[in-house]
Amino acid sequence: MISWNDPIAFIRGLTAQQRKAAALLGCETVGQLLDVFPRRYDDYSRTVPIAEIQDGIPVTVACRVVEIFQVKTFRRSFILLKAKVADASGTIDVTWFNQPWLLKTLLPGTDIFLSGVVTRRPRLGRGFTSPLWELNSPETLAAGIVAPVYPLHGAVSQKMVRALCKAAVEQVTFLEDWLPETVRIHVRVSPLDQAYRQVHRPHSMQDAEAGRTRFAFGELFLYQCALRIARFEADVAGAPQVLFDTNFAKQFVAQLPFELTDDQKKAVWGIIQNMSTKRPMRRLLQGDVGSGKTVVAAMLSALVYRSQQSAVFMAPTDLLAKQHFETLRRFLLPFQIPILLRTGSARILVEGGEERKLTVDQINQRTLQGRIVCIGTHALIEKNAAPPDVALAVVDEQHRFGVVQREALAVAKRHDGLVPHLLSMSATPIPRSLALTFLGDLEMSIISTKPKGRQAIETMIVVGDRGHEKAYERIRSEVIAGRRAFIVCPFIEESDVIEARNVEAEVRRLQNGPLKGLRIGMVHGRIPTREKDATMQAFADGGLDILVATTVIEVGVDVPQATVILIESSERFGLAQLHQLRGRVGRSSYKSYCFLGLADDGPAIGRLRVLEKTQDGFVVAEADLNMRGEGNVLGTQQSGEVLFKTARITDVNLISTAKEQAEKLAAQDATYQSYPALYRLIQIMRENQHRE
DSSP, X not given: OEETTSBGGGXXXXXXXXXXXXXXXXXXXXXXXXXXXXXXXXXXXXXXXXXXXXXXXXXXXXXXXXXXEEEOOSXXXXXXXXXXXXXXXXXXXXXXXXXXTHHHHSOXXXXXXXXXXXXXXXXXXXXXXXXXEEESSSOOSSTTSEEEXXXXXXXXXXXXXXXXXXXXXXXXXXXXOOSOHHHHHHHTOOOXXXXXXXXXXXXXXXXXXXXXXXXXXXXXXXXXXXXXXXXXXXXXXXXXXXXXXXXXXXXXXXXXSSOOOXXXXXXXXXXXXXXXSXXXXXXXXXXXXXXXXHHHHHHHHHHHHHTTOEEEEEOSSHHHHHHHHHHHHHHHGGGTOOEEEXXXXXXXXXXXXXXXXXXXHHHHHHHHHOOSEEEXXXXXXXXXXXXXXXXXXXXXXXXXXXXXXXXXXXOOOOTTSOOOEEEEEESSOOOHHHHHHHSTTSEEEEEOSOOTTOOOEXXXXXXXXXXXXXXXXXXXXXXXXXXXXXXXXXXXXXXXXXXOOBHHHHHHHHHHTTTTTSOEEEEOTTSOHHHHHHHHHHHHHTSOSEEEEOGGGGSSOOOTXXXXXXXXXXXXXXXXXXXXXXXXXXXXXXXXXXXXXXXXXXXXXXXXXXXXXXOOHXXXXXXXXHHOOTTOBSOOOSSSSOSOSSOBTTOHHHHHHHHHHHHHHHHHOTTOTTSHHHHHHHHHHXXXXXXX
């Protein structure tokens, strides 16, 4: 047997190619390899004759290669292989992409297992597309079994990862279970060693789900324990007080160019009541896109400044930080409140009516003086980057659900030992059923009404060329009126495999066709940041009429003159993401429109009707939760490791149970130190958050 922390090279029977594959996965030890969990499973335990294959159902067939050949394509770097396989009942076609070595491996007459799903595709016809294949032998990795599907990196194949994990799980000595036995028995989840076998070599889909459930509960339980330690330590340390200045608050509200909604007023009052105590606030300000969360944060920052202290405002991207800087600047300028922008590409100070660009040394010196409002990315919580007198940290995670709460693990103490108050802002309404369990230890402020003067966004599904003409007509009429439009595509460039609109081809088509003569720009993730920011700025300033983009515009684009958004291949997006994209328009008093583009009248229409019927983000969020598939994870971080590898947004009961069990243990031991293995993992999780 080999130990958990042994190098992967210690696994018996590995080839040089398999060792190289493990390195490409970023794994050095056996334990790291086994912590690469499957994304899903393909149930190939059903072996059938070719004549009995039903479209869309995973199957395995034992067959013989009849012929295999390469098909020419318009892309030089793209290789398309076609094959025909047969058994006693009939024949079927097979397609593989970018695997030229199969021409020498799968020679006619070779007996193989094929595992996959038969589909009908416009370009490829009926047959298997990129199925798994194995030589017909008793030692198979996928054929005839429930096969794990792992996340891949580089040129590493599923077959290679399956072989590695199969060998590792059969030879390793597992670690001692860190989950307290009383908790494990109460929750009825598998022991640790059994769970690893269940996820990597399941006997059935039920077996695989039992293993996943154990790891999902473990992740959620650890997270809840870490939050409780952070809360306990923060309460012991105490927080700086921010007292409410009634006269100043009235002056601030009076100078706003609009009237605060009742929800905004309630949010400010609830938050300032929290900050007036010595207990560190941990609150979530949740409001739909365009509901006016930023002005609430601006007013709170101003009140912090009046209390002779500093506020920091953290955004997930440089672009969004710059937009928040401009917004807060407008709100704070009348009161001569100094405001500092600090990002990777900008260091700007506005103080005493003067704007200055600073050097790193200058910005550090001004920061150390304190009593200022700082805006930037999460780098602000790094050492010496935040003022020493921070009383309020505002974290704008926008729609990135699953991370709004983890900042409770990351906001550091001040030099005097006090812990700043924390306000997280989320623009995606979290389903109430999930919020009550997962966010139960956070106080919540909800802004459900939009500012006065905002109109409902008219949303409609457009199908085929005729439907799209309606969208193009509206875009042209809005541009003539001096307004602008977004067009969103799911992909950057054309794919030989997936039928969907892409940014590069769409720009060319629109420029030469339905939107000829209009000024069209393009942004996507492969464009350098400076060029992308310049294009977005040109669109915001009116230098472009239309911006064709991927979902990079989902966060950080606030263009009041944008009144139309056309989302192409909308069936490829979740409801919550479509709702977020829809929120790029309707940010002024102008009437706005959202078109959901479909190529044909398919099954997705029923799901998309939800967006036609409602503007309520909470209704959309609940519908999205109910419709999500098994592959959706609960949340991912901005960078670094995924926070939850196995937990899903649909695991509401697991989330609730993890919270209850963490609270139960904390009542006996607030820091969990009487459970050494559990405590060690909690500390590792907290350290990882601080390094983010």
